[in-house]
Amino acid sequence: MAKRIDVKDLNAYYGGFKAVEDVTMTVEPRSVTAFIGPSGCGKSTFLRTLNRMHEVIPGARVEGSIRLDDRDLYGGEVDPVAVRRTVGMVFQRPNPFPTMSIFDNVAAGLKLNGVKNKARVSEVVEKSLRAANLWTEVKDRLAKPGAGLSGGQQQRLCIARAIAVEPQVLLMDEPCSALDPISTLAIEDLISQLKSRYTIVIVTHNMQQAARVSDRTAFFNLAATGKPGRLIEIGDTTKIFSNPVERATEDYISGRFG
Numbered sequence: 001m002a003k004r005i006d007v008k009d010l011n012a013y014y015g016g017f018k019a020v021e022d023v024t025m026t027v028e029p030r031s032v033t034a035f036i037g038p039s040g041c042g043k044s045t046f047l048r049t050l051n052r053m054h055e056v057i058p059g060a061r062v063e064g065s066i067r068l069d070d071r072d073l074y075g076g077e078v079d080p081v082a083v084r085r086t087v088g089m090v091f092q093r094p095n096p097f098p099t100m101s102i103f104d105n106v107a108a109g110l111k112l113n114g115v116k117n118k119a120r121v122s123e124v125v126e127k128s129l130r131a132a133n134l135w136t137e138v139k140d141r142l143a144k145p146g147a148g149l150s151g152g153q154q155q156r157l158c159i160a161r162a163i164a165v166e167p168q169v170l171l172m173d174e175p176c177s178a179l180d181p182i183s184t185l186a187i188e189d190l191i192s193q194l195k196s197r198y199t200i201v202i203v204t205h206n207m208q209q210a211a212r213v214s215d216r217t218a219f220f221n222l223a224a225t226g227k228p229g230r231l232i233e234i235g236d237t238t239k240i241f242s243n244p245v246e247r248a249t250e251d252y253i254s255g256r257f258g
């Protein structure tokens with residue numbers, strides 16, 4: 001089941017440096033939310049706070065609250081590893097386990113979760129690869145290494161790996177930035193299909209992509225280098241791109257930024 005994310009008064013730090021300040025927003029389930037904004041405004045940092053990946057960096061910490069439906073992600077009893085299973089992540093550069101086979105790449109998370117039944121694992125691997133639009137391209141070479149796939153195929157493999165463990169939220173940090181236009185469209189199609197089942201957040205520098213794939217868009221900005229990034233506005237994508245409330249948003253989306 002897709003989940004709603006409720007963020008309240010969130011600050012994210014790297015040691016003494018506050019990278020993200022005072023973010024309050026709701027990410028709706030079964031929809032795609034795009035994060036846009038200039039480099040360094042904290043999009044990736046904020047994204048990583050949503051599955052507790054931020055705190056794996058030494059000295060990094062978070063203030064404020066994030067709720068997944070009614071559960072506090074940062075509650076004392078919450079296991080961050082379990083959070084990362086519920087809130088999956090796909091990174092900017094496809095990062096398949098290079099020496100592992102295509103099959104094992106997708107099965108890796110299941111095995112960590114203790115699924116041992118071979119027939120069950122095969123079934124989930126096929127289902128995930130089909131969902132990631134990759135099955136027909138790889139079904140005859142499942143035992144070959146993941147590193148032997150093209151960039152776009154590797155990114156879809158990473159998406160298959162992320163969805164194999166059935167997360168409820170899928171976070172994607174610039175998943176198409178290393179891809180050609182055809183692979184990019186394949187990933188965008190995939191995102192549109194997946195949103196009926198998942199809550200999806202995508203960071204993108206590509207305005208057209210944000211306009212194409214997302215239902216809601218959040219614009220982040222920073223006042224100056226060294227200042228924390230802030231959420232300037234969030235709203236329906238059509239509204240943000242046609243009639244944003246804030247001048248800074250309009251300047252950014254129309255390329256008049258800076």
Ligand SMILES: Nc1ncnc2c1ncn2[C@@H]1O[C@H](COP(=O)(O)OP(=O)(O)OP(=O)(O)O)[C@@H](O)[C@H]1O
Pocket residue numbers: 014017019037038039040041042043044045046057226229
């Ligand atoms: N591991 C880290 N240690 C210290 N500072 C960091 C770390 N990662 C990011 N930062 C700083 O936090 C701020 C926000 O960075 P972040 O990567 O979140 O920005 P971004 O919006 O994702 O940028 P881009 O569009 O270039 O990916 C920047 O000033 C960056 O230098």
Ligand SMILES: [Mg+2]
Pocket residue numbers: 043044045173
């Ligand atoms: Mg980033």
